[in-house]
Amino acid sequence: MARIDFLVYLLLVTQLLFCNYGMAQTASTLSPSARVSAQSWQILQEIVSEVGARPAGSSQERQLLYDFTNRYWSQIEGVPVNSQPVTFSVSGVEKRSVNIWITFPGRSGEHLVIGAHADSAGEDEGSQGVTDNGIAVALLLALGQQLGTMELRDSVTLVLFGAEEVGLFGSQVFTTALQVNSRFLTGAPFPTAMINLDTIAGGDHLYVHSPTKKTYKRCDKVDSYNSSTSVRDSLMSIASANSLPFRLHPAYPGYPQGETGEWSDHAPFACAGIPVAYIETTNFSIKGRDGYDGYSQALHPSLWNCLDHSEKTACHPAQEQRWGQIWHTNADRLDRLNQLYPERLFTQLDVVSKLLIDFLTTDK
Ligand SMILES: [Zn+2]
Numbered sequence: 001m002a003r004i005d006f007l008v009y010l011l012l013v014t015q016l017l018f019c020n021y022g023m024a025q026t027a028s029t030l031s032p033s034a035r036v037s038a039q040s041w042q043i044l045q046e047i048v049s050e051v052g053a054r055p056a057g058s059s060q061e062r063q064l065l066y067d068f069t070n071r072y073w074s075q076i077e078g079v080p081v082n083s084q085p086v087t088f089s090v091s092g093v094e095k096r097s098v099n100i101w102i103t104f105p106g107r108s109g110e111h112l113v114i115g116a117h118a119d120s121a122g123e124d125e126g127s128q129g130v131t132d133n134g135i136a137v138a139l140l141l142a143l144g145q146q147l148g149t150m151e152l153r154d155s156v157t158l159v160l161f162g163a164e165e166v167g168l169f170g171s172q173v174f175t176t177a178l179q180v181n182s183r184f185l186t187g188a189p190f191p192t193a194m195i196n197l198d199t200i201a202g203g204d205h206l207y208v209h210s211p212t213k214k215t216y217k218r219c220d221k222v223d224s225y226n227s228s229t230s231v232r233d234s235l236m237s238i239a240s241a242n243s244l245p246f247r248l249h250p251a252y253p254g255y256p257q258g259e260t261g262e263w264s265d266h267a268p269f270a271c272a273g274i275p276v277a278y279i280e281t282t283n284f285s286i287k288g289r290d291g292y293d294g295y296s297q298a299l300h301p302s303l304w305n306c307l308d309h310s311e312k313t314a315c316h317p318a319q320e321q322r323w324g325q326i327w328h329t330n331a332d333r334l335d336r337l338n339q340l341y342p343e344r345l346f347t348q349l350d351v352v353s354k355l356l357i358d359f360l361t362t363d364k
Pocket of ligand 1: 117132133164198199
């Protein structure tokens with residue numbers, strides 16, 4: 001661990017100990033979610049310093065997928081690390097990636113899959129893929145270590161997908177394999193729920209979405225599409241019972257309240273008939289380039305050419321180029337985000353970690 005990272009880590013653990021959990025506690029008595037968020041933060045620094053941007057199908061993407069799962073998952077006792085090749089072509093060029101996952105067996109017949117994509121986009125702009133989606137990858141790597149020490153009620157699969165940004169290739173290959181063999185995941189039952197983590201930090205607010213009632217266009221079979229709000233609703237009731245700041249996005253044309261489109265890895269799961277939820281940070285109250293669609297993530301003036309703060313939109317929409325976006329831009333870098341929002345990423349990471357641990361341990 002580099003010295004600077006260690007100091008940041010110490011500072012965070014100290015903050016957790018003294019601010020959130022009382023003076024008397026020591027590191028060994030940190031709650032599971034505090035342990036997960038502190039470790040995720042450390043892993044995120046390693047992803048940025050050792051790998052950086054990870055275009056789909058690149059050697060950097062495979063480096064993150066193989067090296068980091070080898071570092072954080074392969075020593076977990078009793079759970080093998082599994083992988084599956086993902087091949088795809090972009091503009092006629094064949095590329096290769098991989099999905100990597102671990103499955104923890106539980107006592108019940110329920111089986112939750114939590115997934116996050118490992119690739120990034122916008123490297124030409126200077127993006128390091130920190131919020132989209134390195135921080136979620138770091139969270140799943142740390143969560144694996146934590147789940148390895150717990151008795152689980154439900155089976156849990158943590159999966160890192162390749163090649164999301166260029167067409168959801170990894171999650172599509174994964175769900176296709178599940179549909180061919182329902183016990184494809186190390187003998188665990190067919191998944192009963194899926195939570196997708198994509199851009200869980202950076203934006204102004206934390207949202208939980210369910211899929212649109214209207215069948216996603218990408219689904220081959222309309223009959224199996226699952227638009228259930230059950231996973232979203234359970235997450236929201238746990239969030240409200242624990243005063244965690246998650247919300248549903250308001251209704252806007254084409255998107256009823258709390259529903260989201262097919263642009264991330266939850267979509268192939270919904271098509272495969274699995275109830276899904278998607279955790280994301282953004283800001284649906286901003287009037288963006290195409291309306292209130294969540295593409296504009298934040299109201300920090302540095303993320304706009306010119307922000308009309310009172311109207312929450314661009315001063316000159318025809319000239320605006322940045323539109324409050326972090327994803328796929330040179331704002332999606334650790335140095336930049338630490339400057340724009342010194343505490344935001346860690347705070348959001350910490351509440352997502354709490355929500356997931358509470359979801360896994362709360363009696364239904
Ligand atoms: Zn993403």
